[in-house]
Amino acid sequence: MFAGAGVTLVVLAGAALPGAAGAAAGAPAASAAVTLGATPLGADVAPWDSVFSNSATFARVSPLLKAAGISQLHYGGGVTADLYNWQTNTDIQGCAPNTAFAEFTAKCANTDGVDFGLFSQKARSLGAQSFVTVNYGSGTPALAANWVTESAKAGEAVTNWEIGNESYGCWEVNNWLADPPENYHGYVAGDSTTCPDVTQGNDAGMQTMATSYAANAKHFITAMRNVEPNVRIGVPWAFGNTVGGASVNDNTTWNDTLFSTDGPDINFVDAHWYPFGFGGATDPTGVKKPSDYTVIQSVKTIPSLYAQIQAELNTYAPGAQVIVGETGVSYLPTNVPCTPAGALFAAGDVLEWLAAGAQTVDWWPLDNADNTTDQCVNPEEAMFTSTGAPTSAYYGYLLASKLAQPGAQLSVLSTSSPDVLAFQSVLPGGKVAVALINSSTTSTRKVTFGSSLAGSLAVQNYGPAAGTTLGKITTGPTTTAAAVAGGITLPIESIVVLSERTLKPSTMTLTGSASVKAGTKVTLNGKLALNGVAAPAGVSVKVTRKVTSGKGTSATLTAKTVSGGGFSVTDLPPATGSYAYQASYLSNSYLPASASYAVKITAAKPSLKLKLSATSVKPGQKITVTATLGAPHVNKTLVIYAQPKGGAKRVIKRATVNAKGQISVIYPVKANTTFTLVFGGDTWYTSGTLTAAVKA
Structure with a gap:
């Protein structure tokens, strides 16, 4: 039995674990692993959040957030971010369209429950870093710069700053449209029917909005870096209309215009992923909604979406990171977060994004005031009810945290069933954890999968349970990697997490020339040792080339060890600049090993x-x-x-x-x-x- 503040998790029937068996023939292997950053799991906190503003409720939620490894808190509040003045702690959501900036102190302005000081205090108590969206839509560069200055005070540090929330969308206030370079005076703040995307059409309107934002965001960047040169700044990424929520028709114009203009000045992009709008299969009452199965399976689209973002960054902003600043089931007129499907979606959502390469995945939101008691009965998108009771989304994050830990090596696993999502994490201490998600809402699934699991395994199960709509987490009987290798039967609509022992150590070195003339091949030499002994011949090593400065491109190379554990690789970088080469080794029996080497490619004199x-x-x-x-x-x-x-x-x-x-x-x-x-x-x-x- 597991007990937390306000939550009791009791035993339910778990995964059916087979007896000992040999490894399944042809079991699929793991994909390439991604090393997670310092803050993989996060949540969004709005100025109006009732959990943070109530000390008793926060005391209830605090240990739950720590247990789930929440290490980043995103402060802004969706559309409220572009209506909020941090200095007065007021927003103008209830004010008339075209409300002036000075009217943040007007009678129509609303005083919010969580000011920046309180937010910072709560974030520090959780050991979480802060991510703040500054007011672009109705704010000024000076207001943003003053916020950066304020954050220098003890206990108020901010790691990441974003300029505006979803500024590509007509649902956001954007008073800068009426200023240079666009001078689009037909726009009325708060009136989406006057938005350029509506009045000018998708392509021309989005060009107007993107050009305006790209130019004015530079003023914000300049003002913020004038007070703190090393401040980390990001801008919104726009998804296309194949993504259900927080997306636009002509996202390519937005992204290309913005990143070709501001790409060199940014440190990250903020992608908001909501896979559904008000659409999908229609139920007998006429309410449009997708099935639970469709909701869970939607996370399979994440790798291709991440690839789109990374391709854009490779072109315009090499080295910039991807933060998923909002994700969840917003726009769904269903009770998915109040059912086990919400946990399965949340776990699959965060693990897919992290395995693709995202730095942090923030769930939207911590609290949305949809359920004001402990009962999750109304359509809900938050991680907690207003009284601090967790929804199923919290359980998804809690189970994902068993894999999504800072410094872990996370990868997606292939399985024998398309209904089952699978992930593997090699944790910093060497232990391996695997999460299996059965998205079928009607049938159990027996699956085989390739993994690095070995030895005795601990088992955690999550799924539907009597007496609750949310589902429950249980600790199952221990099993072994040999038993699981023969296949495992997963309950209907369930998550099973398997965790094991420490792997044997491995070490790696990498050397080469620190500076090479352009047009000359770079030669790198390395050595791999496994458990203190030179690796045998034929062991595969992956070598990646990343651009740290200049206009080069990234690449992935491969090498194999020779007798004595040595390996070498040659490469011809396509342009002058600085490159970081990283050699890495991943196996089923040893801890991951990696080594990096920096090389500068200098321009040669022509003959x-x-x-x-x-x-x-x-x-x-x-x-x-x-x-x-x-x-x-x-x-x-x-x-x-x-x-x-x-x-x-x-x-x-x-x-x-x-x-x-x-x-x-x-x-x-x-x-x-x-x-x-x-x-x-x-x-x-x-x-x-x-x-x-x-x-x-």
């Missing part, structure tokens, strides 16, 4: 030749001028200039070199003439010039 067929001629005689470019170049264009004595310098030949790397031109010499060869440079080589002269 240029300028040859004249004669250096002394009679006036009017023609000569041949031949220019040669050495090693292969990205830029193959050469320019030849001629400047007669007393005359102007002009281009006599501009062309792409031939297969021999040459261009040539015949030139009539009328006076002493100086010829100049110019190469403009490229991603590998610096620019260069060369001169030659002829007398006449």
Whole structure:
């Protein structure tokens, strides 16, 4: 039995664990693992949050949040973020459209229950870092900068700052639209029918909104970094209309415009993922809603969505991180968070995003005042009721926290059933944990899966239970990795977490040249030891190349050890700049090992030749001028200039070199003439010039 503040978790029938058996033939292997950051799990707290504003309720919730590993709290409150003044602790949600910034002290302004000081106090008591969305829609750069200054006070530190909430959407107040560069005076704050996306159409309207935000966000960034140069700043990512909630039709225009303008200045993007709008299968009463099974299965779309974000960042903001600042079942007119489906969705949601590469996943919200007692009976999207009773979403996070721990190596596992989601985590201490989620609401599922589990395993089960709509967590009888390898039967609509012992240690080293001329291959040499002994020949090592500065690209390479545990890899970076190479090893029997090495690719001087067929001629005689470019170049264009004595310098030949790397031109010499060869440079080589002269 597990007991927490206000919650009792009792025994229910758990997973049917088979007897000992050999490893299943052809069991699928794990995907590449992702190392989790310091704050994988988070939650959203609004200024109007009743859990944080009530000391007794917070005392009830605090141990539950700690147990679930909540390490980041996102302060802003959705649309309230663009209506909120942190200095007065008021929002203008109830004020008339086009309410001026000065009216945060007007009678129409609402005083909120959780000011920044109280929020910071509660976050510190939980050991969580703060993520704050500043007021872009009705605020100013100065207000944001003052907030950054305030956060320097003891106990009020903020790790991440975002400029505006979902500023791509017409549901957000955006008073900057009426200012340069757009001067879109047809917009009335708070009136979505006047939004450019509506009045101008999707493409033109989104271009108006994106151009305005990209330009004005720079003013916020400048003001905030003027008071704290190292402040971490992010901006909103927009999903397309294949995502149900908080999405827009022309998200590509928003993302391309924003990141091509502000990409170099940001540290992260904030993606809000709600997989459903008001749509889906229609029930007999006419209310549109997806089935519980569809809700849980929707998390399978996350890897492709993350790939879209990462591709954009690779182009415009290499090194920027992805934070899922809001996610959940908002927009669903159902009681999913009050049923086991809510826990299954929440666990699958957070684990899929983290396994894809997200830094933190924040559940929206902590409390939404939908249920004002301990009973979760009304359609709900929050993690807790207003009295501090957990909903099923909390249980999903609690179970996910068994895998989603700082520094863990998290991966997605393949299984023999499409209804079962599976994840593996190699924890920092070496223990392995696996979560299996059966999304079927009608049938048990017996599945096989490949994993690194070994030895004796602890078992936790979650699923429907008598006496509660939320479902319950139980501790099941222990089993072994050998038994599980033969397959495991999962109860209907359930989560099963298997946890095991510490793996044997492994170590790795990586060396190479710290600086290499462009166009020259980088050679890295490493050694892998397993449990203190050199690895045998043939062990696979993954080597990734990441850009730390410059315009290069990332890449993944592979190597195999030779006798003695050594391995080597060669690479040709595509451009000058700084790169970080990381070699990593992952197996079923040993702790992950990794080693990093930094390499700087410096521009090389081009090899240029300028040859004249004669250096002394009679006036009017023609000569041949031949220019040669050495090693292969990205830029193959050469320019030849001629400047007669007393005359102007002009281009006599501009062309792409031939297969021999040459261009040539015949030139009539009328006076002493100086010829100049110019190469403009490229991603590998610096620019260069060369001169030659002829007398006449």
